[in-house]
Amino acid sequence: MLPWLLLLICALPCDPAGIPVSDVSLKTQPSGGWVMEGNKLVLICSVASATGNITYLWYRGALGFNLETKTLPSLTAEFEISDMKQSDADQYYCAANNGDGPIPSELVNIHVKVPVSRPVLTFGDSGTQAVLGDLVELHCKALRGSPPIFYQFYHESIVLGNSSAPSGGGASFNFSLTAEHSGNFSCEASNGQGAQRSEVVALNLTGLSLAPTENGISHLSSGLTKWLLGCLGPITVTLIFCYWLKKKIGRQSEDVLRSPPQTVLQESTYRNSPGPRQPEPLYENVNVVSGDQVYSLVYHTQQELEPATAQQVKTHWASEVSSGIYSKPRVNTAYVDYEDSM
Template sequence: MLLWLLLLILTPGREQSGVAPKAELLLKPPWSTTFKGQKVTLTCRESHSLAQGNTLWYRGKNLLRSKRNEIQITESGNYQCKTGGSSFSDAVHVEFSSDWLILQASHPVFEGDNVTLRCQGKDDKYAHNKVYYKDGKQLPNSSNEDSITLNSVSRDNSKYHCTADKMSFLRTSTQISKYLYIQVQELFPQPVLRTSSSTPIEGSAMTLTCETQLSPQKPNVQLQFSFFRHSQTLGSGWSRSPELQIPAMWTEDSGSYWCEAETVTHSVKKGSLRSQIHVQRVPVSNVNLEIQPAGGQLIEGENMVLICSVAQGSGNVTFSWHREGAVRSLGRKTQRSLLAELQVLTVKERDAGRYYCAADNVHGPILSTRIRVTVRIPVSRPVLTLRAPGPQAVVGDLLQLHCEAPRGSPPILYQFYHEDVTLGNSSAPSGGASFNLSLTAEHSGNYSCDADNGLGAQCSHRVSLSVTGTSGNRTGLTAAAVTGLLLSILGLAAAAAAALLRHARTRRKTGGLSATGTSSYSSSECQEPALSKPSRTDPQEPIHSEPLALMELEPIYSNVNPGDSNLLYSQICSIQHTKENSANCPRMHQKDDEELTVFYSELKKTHLDDSAGQASNRGSVHENDEENYENVPCVSLASDH
């Protein structure tokens, strides 16, 4: 008969999970197999101390009468014990054999322990040449030994036996023991992987526990643990802690998890069953766009920050930013975060519009509400122009000051100044603004303006204005100057006058004398100097714009009657010489850049009482124009005349 030493034979229903540690059952002598007729003492202990109170003993399913912590047995069977402070011990099979040769194994034996095998004859002095076998094969170095040691045994189905020569007076015979299955008690049960959740939410923490219990009979054994997902080791590998904290679980972390527990000596290792963990993803919700500066009110040149956030959402979230009307997105970012931002550097006027953002974590994009962004443009340096009714500003004229900034967001407030004294202001929703001023002698000087739309004021260049006399004096001055001219040209040659007449006629036909207008003024207006031009501190920066051209002296046509003479002198052109306009009158003598040059045409005067002469000459008027028109050479007047 085979001797079976079972690791764990429990009476059904006797042991309950989660109760006190198992009791420990010891044998004395410490052999699980002995000869019939001998006695074996069984001792029940709890946590390395003798059992307190009553002890229950079982052989198989039968309850024994003794309640002491020690009993003596003489019959084969599976024995268990239980105390008031412990659960049932592992079953121990004790065999009482009637054979002459037996193989004994020490007890107790745990996984990873060394076990002693002893080949014993009933009258052992006659047993010689002992040999040990495992699964039918002789163990190395096991010949003629009373006992051998097996290192780090495990719970397997290996069977052992031994042989010996039995010496007698007449003959020698070979004896074979029965097979022995070594009872190896479990050092710790197969671990179980516990998870804080089998369906964790993406982004949440997870705790993995490799759960097992070391035998109380082996309190000095140390275990270490390791955790795995599929074939990948998690964390730092082996650790003395049976727990592993995972800060955040993500969709890609879904899969098969398991753990291992082993002794630090690597003698015993056990792995848990595999557990499936599925990480659930939370769709994004409540997408919100925030713009800095707050409210989306920006000044051209500033940086803009677009912040897109979601109230909920797990895993990798793809954020994108958009402006209505734009084909492509402004930017995209994918990250494990509930918030992302995009910076737009140096915004321009074209960046104004309605903005929104979108967030997506595989379930589909969710859009935010739209926010309007306005870009205000600071005003540029304004241009000041002065507009007078005539070529020369005189007392009594109505002067218009016009200030306009080429760029700037409306509304713009314009301020007008005369010698840094405020004249007035005007607000313009678009374009420039004007201010009218009735001139007095005190209004000569420098004028300027500034423009401000709340983003910083800009000042124009200064423009100088000279106000002279009155509108009545303008005619008297001109007449006096013309009289002087008539006296100085009486002796000029007729041939030169004729040539000048042809030149004047040609220029009148081609429009060369009138480049900017056809306004007509009295003879006294011709000699008024043009409006004073402001000084220029930077020769490359223009001070005057289009209104300065309006202030140049225009072509003048006026008649002068020298008195009782029969001639009329018609002034063709009166212009002030400067370097800028000298090219417009190339035939004029340019002795001084500031001279006034005047052209006069001589016209014979027709008397009212000469009607007969008119009738006789009517048919020949066009045949001899030189009889009526005679050019007088141009002369120059100093500007201070």
């Protein structure tokens, strides 16, 4: 019996104290390392084998900021973050120790997915005032939301188009403005965690249009209409003035044609005869010779005639002048005495 006791006493110090931890791993719930903002994240640390009580430790970041420590006689242990925030996205790992030193797990990336906020719709540089035919830019942006973000643009309830922002932020959509685009616009943002719709924004059209014809004539903008009116106004005033001036010149020409020709006084060859501008008497006393005899000069005025009859008038005038001096008895008539006028 003594040998058996010696063997037992010798064997006790030779038995191992326990099985050390091995194959430490970290798993997440939800799985895949994605968690929605506001939801809880469960970090599950486990070992493949170990004996006795095991101390579990959870760390955040590659530098190892300790979050929690638990000691359990179990091969698994859990640590829960109840309300995840976007700032909680980071790398996590755990470690296990049953007396031989902590054994760490591999790093696990945790992503916090942020639902999109209500987007804001704006109208590029033009604002909410635009003219028909303009190229309008719709810009939609959600201030918060994990990428990628998908945007859709609406005119009333009709989808105009869509765009995406792979890295987050906003997106734009361009279109040419027509008369059918009058009304309200909105946009929608989504990143797979629910969609959010923007407020409705009204676009005011400042262009006047003409209804399209069967030949497809496009609408005429108000800018073109104002330009035409601005050009036609001065042109119309100019045409009216030219028409009035033409009428006035025409009336003056008609008055000249209708007025009788001016009489031309034939210059007398007699020394004592009056000039052409002297008031025209029918008779003029030339000289009183003697007694009751008075010699008078008769003037005769004529109008300008055509060249064809000029020779005839000249002959007739010569005959009249040659017989123009005659004598007659003095009578009580009104005449201008030649010597008195001298």
